[in-house]
Amino acid sequence: MKSPDTLDVAAHCARAALAMMERHKVPPHPENYAIWYAYVAGRNPDLTAAIDAILQSGKKFTAKVNDELYERFAVFPQDTAELREVGQRVEEAVGRVLEYLSNANQGTSNYGAALEDFSGKLADGPSAAGLSELISGILAETKVMADLNRQLEQRLENSSNEVARLRNHLDDLKREASTDALTQLANRKLFDHSLNLAVLDARAADAPLSLLMIDIDHFKQFNDTYGHQLGDQVLKLVARSLSEVAQAKDTAARYGGEEFAVILPATPLEKSMEVAETIRNQVSTKRLTNRRTGQVLGQVTLSIGAALLREAEAPDSLVHRADEAMYLAKRDGRNRVKSEIDLEKPTGEAAK
Structure with a gap:
């Protein structure tokens, strides 16, 4: 572009x-x-x-x-160009279908006119030879109409298959555009969109909405020590754990870098803390090993913050509060879960 x-x-x-x-x-x-x-x-x-x-x-x-x-x-021109190309192909396929239907309609009109002509000539009382000629003519028109119907059926089937393939291609492009390539979780764009919708749904249903912000402890140190390839494996490990714990109604996303998020619709704060603890335990009980050398690299731990949507609150404010709770978990020693309630406690009490 x-x-x-x-x-x-x-x-x-x-x-x-x-x-x-x-x-x-x-x-x-x-x-x-x-x-x-x-x-x-x-x-x-x-x-x-x-x-x-x-x-x-x-x-x-x-x-x-x-x-x-x-x-x-960031806008990726190749994605935009591909979407435009697929859209154009869909438009062309639909255009062909309309053309087929138009031709079929013309064929039906012609056949109807032939039948009317045949009926009129029958009413005139044709001779045996004339009747035979009329029957031959209408049979020929019927054969033409049958051939047209067969062609239309085949063309419509081909067009239907083509549109189905293009629709699947568009679905793939949409999925790729909203998915983090490394972790296969929702990317930041989809997270923002999903959170906005979740906030609207929560208000419409008068239901709770919780958010978890998750950060991998000492990730930069791990990357610097063992390299980015193993760092990527850590990110995938955390992503798998989020996918396993998250329910169908939830949205697990890679928020950016080593930070993740989970949107929890219809989930009160206390329940979201239980989900967070499940995620934290599931990750911390795993031991990382370098498959090539067999070296044990230790465990991965997470600091998690949880927040509950407040009345008339903007999505950014909810993210900020969950993020603050997550940073409190880091300051308090890492490998733990904190909620927005802990932000209101005195420092000594929050650390207990």
Whole structure:
């Protein structure tokens, strides 16, 4: 996908983007540059709002923040082009179906006209030779109509199969666009969308909605010690545990980096704490081993924060509170679950 910017505009946006990246100590990697160029160009209101919020809060653009921005707002041209191509093929298939039906309708009209003509000539009392000729004619028209029906049936079946294949392809593209490639959990975009819907549903049904924010303890240290490949295995291990514990109504997502989230509809805070403990125990009881060397790498532990949606609360506020509870769990020693209730306790009491 080509940029619509002229050379002068592109050069201005590039200089402005690099200047802002330098000012906020954002490494000029291609991924970061793409985000900041889009921000300066001002064509994505959601991206603009997200970066403006970070700037106003004084929060630093850490590697985690930069990765989250890229996951949420980066546009992949190849995906867009493929979606456009599939959509065009669906449109063409539907167009062919309409053409087949139009031809069939014309054939039916012609056959109806032939029958009327045959009926009129019968009423005139034709001779035996004339009757034989009329019957031969109507048989020929009937054969033409039967052939047209067979062709229509075959063409409609082929078109139906093609549309079904394209629909499956679109489903695959949609799934890929909303799934984290490494963990196969929902990605950040799908998490944001699912949380917004869950909040609306909870209010409409007057039902509780809980959220878990989950972080892998000492993940950077693990990555630095054993390498990114084993780090990826840790992420997959946590993702499998979330998938096993989460129910069909829940949404387990990779929130960004080593942080995960689980949306728990129709779940009060106390129950969400039980779910969190199940996840924490399931992960901490596993021992990591380097399959190639047999070296035991130790255990993976999680710090988990839980929060319950409040009346008229925005989704971002719910995330923030669950995130704060998760960081409290880290400060309190890691490998534990804390809830928003613990945030209100004195430090000594919360640590008990």
